Amino acid sequence: MLSAVKMEGHEHSDWSAYYGEPECYTSAGNMTQHTALGMNSMSSYMSMPGMTSTSNMTGSPMNMSYVNTGVNHSMAGMSPGSGAMHGMGAGMACMSATLNPNMSPISSQSPSMNALTSYSNMSVMSPMYGQSNIRSRDPKTYRRSYTHAKPPYSYISLITMALQQSTTKMLTLNELYQWIQDLFPFYRQNQQRWQNSIRHSLSFNDCFLKVPRSPDKPGKGSFWTLHPDSGNMFENGCYLRRQKRFRCEKDVGRETGRKTSEGGPNSSPESCNGNESPHHTLSVKDVKRPVSAPKPRQQVMSPAEHAPTPVPQTHHLPSQHHSVLVHEAHLKPEHHYSFNHPFSINNLMSSEQQQHHHKMDLKTYEQMMQYHGYGSPMTGALSMGSMSTKTGLDVASTPTDTSYYQGVYSRPIMNSS
DNA sequence: ATATGTTTATTCTACA
DNA sequence: TGTAGAATAAACATAT
Numbered sequence: 001m002l003s004a005v006k007m008e009g010h011e012h013s014d015w016s017a018y019y020g021e022p023e024c025y026t027s028a029g030n031m032t033q034h035t036a037l038g039m040n041s042m043s044s045y046m047s048m049p050g051m052t053s054t055s056n057m058t059g060s061p062m063n064m065s066y067v068n069t070g071v072n073h074s075m076a077g078m079s080p081g082s083g084a085m086h087g088m089g090a091g092m093a094c095m096s097a098t099l100n101p102n103m104s105p106i107s108s109q110s111p112s113m114n115a116l117t118s119y120s121n122m123s124v125m126s127p128m129y130g131q132s133n134i135r136s137r138d139p140k141t142y143r144r145s146y147t148h149a150k151p152p153y154s155y156i157s158l159i160t161m162a163l164q165q166s167t168t169k170m171l172t173l174n175e176l177y178q179w180i181q182d183l184f185p186f187y188r189q190n191q192q193r194w195q196n197s198i199r200h201s202l203s204f205n206d207c208f209l210k211v212p213r214s215p216d217k218p219g220k221g222s223f224w225t226l227h228p229d230s231g232n233m234f235e236n237g238c239y240l241r242r243q244k245r246f247r248c249e250k251d252v253g254r255e256t257g258r259k260t261s262e263g264g265p266n267s268s269p270e271s272c273n274g275n276e277s278p279h280h281t282l283s284v285k286d287v288k289r290p291v292s293a294p295k296p297r298q299q300v301m302s303p304a305e306h307a308p309t310p311v312p313q314t315h316h317l318p319s320q321h322h323s324v325l326v327h328e329a330h331l332k333p334e335h336h337y338s339f340n341h342p343f344s345i346n347n348l349m350s351s352e353q354q355q356h357h358h359k360m361d362l363k364t365y366e367q368m369m370q371y372h373g374y375g376s377p378m379t380g381a382l383s384m385g386s387m388s389t390k391t392g393l394d395v396a397s398t399p400t401d402t403s404y405y406q407g408v409y410s411r412p413i414m415n416s417s
Numbered sequence: 418a419t420a421t422g423t424t425t426a427t428t429c430t431a432c433a
Numbered sequence: 434t435g436t437a438g439a440a441t442a443a444a445c446a447t448a449t
Contacts, residue, residue: 154439173421197440203423210422220449221421241431241438421448429440 151184155194155201157239158184159208163226170211170225173199207233207246 153161162179163169171179177195181187187194202208207230211223230246 156439193441196442199420199422200424200441201439218449220419238431243432243438245438419449421446423444423446425442425444427440427442429438431436431438433434433436 148186148189150186153239154241155197156205156207156242157234159198159201159224160226160230160233163208163224168223170223172219172223173202173221176202176224205245206230206248 151158158180159176162176163171165179166175176198177191180194180198181191202210202224207227209225209227211225213219213222227246227248229248233242233246236243
């Protein structure tokens with residue numbers, strides 16, 4: 001529903017041009033009656049008129065032949081019949097699988113993609129978007145224009161989606177880039193511009209945390225993940241503009257939103273792990289940069305620098321803070337479910353489905369712990385990062401042309417005739 | 418050299 | 434209209 005995805009001023013011209021008159025959105029807002037809020041309501045689009053029926057949706061994601069001549073990274077990683085699909089709403093599973101760049105069975109639960117999918121459907125398949133001036137457009141130019149329209153998501157929400165949908169809940173910068181442009185053709189242009197913005201967003205916003213690579217997994221850049229306390233940043237349903245930026249409280253008082261890293265002696269991991277209370281007071285930023293340093297650059301802690309105790313095995317230990325943080329954020333089985341994010345599985349799956357998901361998560365978690373077999377929370381966290389490659393679940397390594405608009409291509413634009 | 422990451426500054430926009 | 438979130442540009446540093 002469009003009350004869920006408010007079309008704000010950003011690039012409004014783009015969207016109004018492609019989607020028709022504002023009243024379309026207004027009518028979309030009426031959809032609220034169908035559902036609760038947030039992404040749930042967006043999910044309702046899966047069964048909206050204009051969508052194929054559930055039974056049809058269960059067919060095969062492959063029917064959605066995506067005729068994009070661009071990237072198409074194949075659906076190789078996809079597992080159409082994966083068990084992960086079974087618990088999901090059929091239509092959801094289908095679309096999700098179709099769009100998810102990370103087509104592993106596990107990640108096919110992709111909550112974020114459900115959101116995206118829903119939006120996509122809403123925009124294109126829902127009859128209300130086919131009304132008014134769109135109908136009069138030349139279908140060819142309209143289609144082309146549409147696919148290159150700027151998505152109504154802020155960079156922050158795009159990053160959040162990408163991170164949420166990834167199996168390990170953390171991605172490298174390049175994987176983020178890839179995810180975004182795979183999904184949104186719009187971002188296949190002007191890369192320098194938006195990628196700079198992405199980098200800026202990652203650094204600037206407290207809701208994103210940097211997780212250094214383990215030494216045994218060399219590569220460019222760190223992993224990025226969501227702050228466990230970032231919670232539902234888009235609970236107002238607007239993916240262009242949060243009502244309030246997520247900031248770590250400590251730093252809010254100290255400075256205006258600047259990320260600082262690696263706290264002094266006070267920055268105990270526990271105080272920032274997001275599990276003690278919904279409103280812990282220690283900034284995660286302290287994990288990232290020294291408070292004292294006026295303007296430290298590039299303060300990703302080196303393992304040697306920060307590991308108070310020898311790092312078990314070959315996994316690197318960026319810092320205790322980080323370790324706990326990331327551990328809490330990504331390895332605790334319950335983490336995903338305390339994460340009330342609109343893209344989170346919470347909002348998109350039934351309790352039964354969540355149970356299924358939960359089991360899988362536990363299993364994954366256990367496997368990882370078994371794999372790396374040591375007690376340090378850090379190690380597990382890092383294994384998450386490296387797991388992506390170990391288990392072949394690496395998002396960017398198996399890019400698929402899972403364009404956000406994918407489904408659109410294979411079917412006629414609803415009501416546009 | 419290029420990618421990645423940090424920071425500052427400016428501008429635009431939505432909203433109270 | 435003021436404020437705050439977001440987009441953009443750019444300078445600079447560091448890592449690969």
